Amino acid sequence: MPNASLVGMARPASMLLVWMVLFAATADTVSIQAAETGRPVTVNCDVQNTACRQEISGTEVTFDINPKPVRAMTDLRFRITLTGEQPKALPYIDLGMPGMKMGPNQVSLQTIGAGVYEGVGTIVRCPSGKRIWKAAVALPGIGIAEFIFDVIY
Numbered sequence: 001m002p003n004a005s006l007v008g009m010a011r012p013a014s015m016l017l018v019w020m021v022l023f024a025a026t027a028d029t030v031s032i033q034a035a036e037t038g039r040p041v042t043v044n045c046d047v048q049n050t051a052c053r054q055e056i057s058g059t060e061v062t063f064d065i066n067p068k069p070v071r072a073m074t075d076l077r078f079r080i081t082l083t084g085e086q087p088k089a090l091p092y093i094d095l096g097m098p099g100m101k102m103g104p105n106q107v108s109l110q111t112i113g114a115g116v117y118e119g120v121g122t123i124v125r126c127p128s129g130k131r132i133w134k135a136a137v138a139l140p141g142i143g144i145a146e147f148i149f150d151v152i153y
């Protein structure tokens with residue numbers, strides 16, 4: 001007969017394991033979906049063809065990457081244009097992949113005009129072969145706008 005206190009201690013650990021497995025499965029499903037369909041539901045920015053727009057707390061955020069086509073492993077110019085309330089400090093961009101830990105990759109931006117910010121960064125080639133990347137545009141004092149887009153490898 002199992003020791004009651006051991007069973008009691010084992011339960012939270014196994015629940016955590018179940019939760020982690022479920023979480024991993026969910027994240028994987030999303031990624032597989034994204035990799036298999038040309039236009040996955042997660043993509044919200046057609047940056048290969050045009051700049052993207054999003055509104056956050058009354059500030060309109062326009063996001064663009066050049067040169068196009070947008071490729072991995074080369075210098076890319078990121079441009080953010082803000083209309084409305086301006087951030088309390090320089091905005092910056094954290095590059096990553098949805099549902100994947102890719103290591104820190106931050107693009108610093110400089111002011112190049114009224115409400116216009118630019119910086120140079122590089123997108124790496126994901127070992128998994130997946131090509132969907134995310135740019136989290138941080139606007140200090142306002143919030144974060146997330147743009148999700150395809151990259152050419």
Ligand SMILES: [Cu+2]
Pocket residue numbers: 097100102126127128130
């Ligand atoms: Cu990745």
